[in-house]
Amino acid sequence: AIRMTQSPSSLSASTGDRVTITCRASQGISSYLAWYQQKPGKAPKLLIYAASTLQSGVPSRFSGSGSGTDFTLTISCLQSEDFATYYCQQYYSYPLITFGQGTRLEIK
Amino acid sequence: QLQLQESGPGLVKPSETLSLTCTVSGGSISSSSYYWGWIRQPPGKGLEWIGSIYYSGSTYYNPSLKSRVTISVDTSKNQFSLKLSSVTAADTAVYYCARLDSTQAKAFDIWGQGTMVTVSS
Numbered sequence: 001a002i003r004m005t006q007s008p009s010s011l012s013a014s015t016g017d018r019v020t021i022t023c024r025a026s027q028g029i030s031s032y033l034a035w036y037q038q039k040p041g042k043a044p045k046l047l048i049y050a051a052s053t054l055q056s057g058v059p060s061r062f063s064g065s066g067s068g069t070d071f072t073l074t075i076s077c078l079q080s081e082d083f084a085t086y087y088c089q090q091y092y093s094y095p096l097i098t099f100g101q102g103t104r105l106e107i108k
Numbered sequence: 109q110l111q112l113q114e115s116g117p118g119l120v121k122p123s124e125t126l127s128l129t130c131t132v133s134g135g136s137i138s139s140s141s142y143y144w145g146w147i148r149q150p151p152g153k154g155l156e157w158i159g160s161i162y163y164s165g166s167t168y169y170n171p172s173l174k175s176r177v178t179i180s181v182d183t184s185k186n187q188f189s190l191k192l193s194s195v196t197a198a199d200t201a202v203y204y205c206a207r208l209d210s211t212q213a214k215a216f217d218i219w220g221q222g223t224m225v226t227v228s229s
Contacts, residue, residue, distance in 0.1 A: 001171060034215035036155075043204055043219035044155065055217065087155055091214040095143055095168045097157040 002026055002090050006100035012108040017078045021103045023071045023088035031067045032092040038102075039084045047086075048073065075105075083107050110135040112205050112220035120199075120227050126192040130205030130220060137186045138163040143208040145216060146179060146190045148201040156201075160208055161188055195227045 003026040013019045023033065031051040036044040046055045048064040051071055061076045075082055088100040116128035130144070137144060145160035159169040161179045169177050178191040192199060202224050206216035 032214065034213065036216075038155075043206075043222055044216070045219075046213065046215050046217045049209075049213035049215045053213075055213070089155075089215060094214050095160050095208065095210070096170075097145070097160070097208075099147075099155040099157060102154040 001096075002029060002093055002098050004088055004090055004098050004100035006086075006088055006103045008103060009101070010104040010106060012106050013078055014108045015078050015080055019075050019078060019105065021073045021086055021105075023066075023073070023100050025069045025071075025090055025092075028068045029090045029092035032090055032094065033064075033066070033071050034089045034091065035062075035064055035073045036087045036089065037082075037084045038087065044087060078105075080107075110207065110218055112207065112218060114203060114205050114220045114223040116223060116225070118224055118226060120195055120225060121229050122196055122227055123194055126190070126195050126199060126225055126227070128190045128203055128205075128223065128225070130188050130190075132186045132188075132207075137181065137188065138183050141209065141211045143168075143210055144181070144188045145206050145208045147204045147206060147216070148199075149204070149222075150198075150201040158190065158192075158203075162210075197227050199225070200227045201225060 005024045033051045035048040038044040052064045085104045120126045143160040146158040159179045176193045181188040202222040204222045205220045207218040
């Protein structure tokens with residue numbers, strides 16, 4: 001099974017900061033990666049798929065990059081509503097799915 | 109606007125079978141463009157994919173849960189269901205149903221609100 005490892009597990013930042021979250025796959029997954037945002041008590045929301053394609057309606061301050069085994073999610077200018085937990089998900093083995101363990105983004 | 113809604117008991121006894129249903133409204137579960145999936149999240153922990161089903165009935169399960177999981181679909185009711193047998197406290201979680209895009213995104217693009225299931229005697 002493909003394992004997804006996110007780093008860091010948690011991150012503190014301030015409004016206006018630029019932050020980067022990393023996701024590493026245990027084997028090459030091409031660009032078959034998605035990113036989700038989850039706020040407390042809510043279902044996850046799809047942000048990015050195909051490693052870098054923004055889902056409709058997602059602000060352009062979110063961006064994704066990477067291919068193979070190493071991927072990043074970048075938020076260019078943090079807004080208050082961006083403080084949440086972020087998950088990566090591989091679909092190289094689609095329809096078998098694996099999520100990363102999550103990165104909690106907190107207010108400094 | 110497509111919506112998904114989970115339903116089922118919020119409390120299940122250890123060793124029994126957890127049963128949940130996801131009702132799809134505002135669209136057809138029989139679309140060839142989507143799979144339909146179950147994901148769970150234990151309190152304070154991350155997301156775990158349980159399994160997915162196509163409208164034809166083809167199923168795919170997380171290998172770690174495969175021996176205990178059955179997912180089925182009822183196209184006449186626009187619903188799909190989850191059964192998880194021999195539950196323990198480790199199965200206590202919020203259970204989400206979601207639509208899995210099979211064309212472009214190949215990700216879960218629409219989610220239900222989730223339902224909390226507690227395993228306890």
